[in-house]
Amino acid sequence: MARAGGISNPVNVGIAVQADWENREFISNISLNVRRLFEFLLQFEATTKSKLASLNEKLDVLERKLEVLEVQVSSATINPSVFN
Amino acid sequence: MEKSENEKPEAKAGAISVAPVSRCSSFLCSEATTEAEQFEGSLRELKDLRSQLHQAADYCEDAFLKEEKKKMILDSTKSYICDAIVAVIDHLGTVSSKLELELCNISKASQTEQKMDLLSQRLLMCQQFTVTAELATIQYREKLPQHHHRYVSDGQILKQHDSSSSNREEGGCQKLMDSYREEKLGLSGRLQRTECGKEQLMILTPSSRLKDSHKFGGDDKKKVQQGSNFLAFLSKNRKKSQLLRRRVG
Numbered sequence: 001m002a003r004a005g006g007i008s009n010p011v012n013v014g015i016a017v018q019a020d021w022e023n024r025e026f027i028s029n030i031s032l033n034v035r036r037l038f039e040f041l042l043q044f045e046a047t048t049k050s051k052l053a054s055l056n057e058k059l060d061v062l063e064r065k066l067e068v069l070e071v072q073v074s075s076a077t078i079n080p081s082v083f084n
Numbered sequence: 085m086e087k088s089e090n091e092k093p094e095a096k097a098g099a100i101s102v103a104p105v106s107r108c109s110s111f112l113c114s115e116a117t118t119e120a121e122q123f124e125g126s127l128r129e130l131k132d133l134r135s136q137l138h139q140a141a142d143y144c145e146d147a148f149l150k151e152e153k154k155k156m157i158l159d160s161t162k163s164y165i166c167d168a169i170v171a172v173i174d175h176l177g178t179v180s181s182k183l184e185l186e187l188c189n190i191s192k193a194s195q196t197e198q199k200m201d202l203l204s205q206r207l208l209m210c211q212q213f214t215v216t217a218e219l220a221t222i223q224y225r226e227k228l229p230q231h232h233h234r235y236v237s238d239g240q241i242l243k244q245h246d247s248s249s250s251n252r253e254e255g256g257c258q259k260l261m262d263s264y265r266e267e268k269l270g271l272s273g274r275l276q277r278t279e280c281g282k283e284q285l286m287i288l289t290p291s292s293r294l295k296d297s298h299k300f301g302g303d304d305k306k307k308v309q310q311g312s313n314f315l316a317f318l319s320k321n322r323k324k325s326q327l328l329r330r331r332v333g
Contacts, residue, residue: 026162033169037176044180051187058193065200072207 123182130175137168 144161151157 023158030165030169037169037173041176048183048187055187055190055193058197062193062196062200065197065204069200069203069207073203076207076210 119182123186126175126178126182130179133172133175140164
């Protein structure tokens with residue numbers, strides 16, 4: 001933009017510098033927001049992973065309990081004398 | 085994305101306008117679809133947004149290099165970047181909130197846990213019922229085996245035998261002690277297991293020398309001999325007194 005207006009003119013140089021600073025400010029704002037977004041994504045990933053892990057653990061416990069119950073019921077049905 | 089591709093020729097023609105980012109989040113979609121389908125749709129939109137943003141960046145770069153009105157292109161690119169960031173945040177918020185809701189509303193695990201606890205309680209109830217039924221069949225037996233007291237040894241011996249029956253390791257030592265006692269006493273006593281399960285020392289065939297009322301032990305033998313001497317002394321005294329009476333008479 002500075003080349004378009006001519007470097008020799010000091011007014012054009014001042015305008016170009018101002019525009020450059022505005023662009024830099026915009027880029028810094030954008031990068032800051034992207035960083036915040038990235039941090040949110042990291043935090044969200046961590047919380048989601050922990051919740052999924054707890055859910056998986058619950059399901060494992062339920063699966064084991066179910067196996068134990070199945071074995072107990074099958075033993076009771078095989079040996080009816082237990083309930084006689 | 086289709087909009088951006090359609091608007092490319094217009095931009096080349098002179099009107100510098102960048103395709104707007106689709107900000108239609110899944111909240112605005114039709115309510116007929118289920119939540120899972122909405123979640124998948126929002127995820128798909130987020131994935132499509134990535135390629136859309138890449139294409140928009142390439143287009144803006146080409147337009148900035150080729151066109152004369154660079155300031156206008158720069159301003160439009162800035163506004164497009166702002167819109168794109170807002171759209172990405174909107175999509176991410178939608179996806180995260182839906183995932184959060186899905187994770188919080190999972191109640192099937194707790195329901196299944198409750199059902200399994202109910203089943204286990206039922207099993208325990210059945211087991212308790214069977215145990216009580218079994219206990220009802222068992223009755224207390226009042227007629228315990230009773231032996232005459234003269235055939236039953238002292239309580240200490242009984243206690244020793246009780247402890248020996250409970251402790252199997254000491255059974256061999258106890259047997260040795262019993263055999264030693266039998267040899268020492270010269271009795272043919274032996275252990276007999278009663279119906280109660282406790283061992284009692286009983287004299288089944290007492291020796292001819294010692295009769296029923298005699299106990300075992302060396303002191304008892306002495307007492308028996310002393311008693312016989314005393315009886316002999318009494319009989320002698322009686323005879324003497326009878327002779328004196330006859331003489332007097």
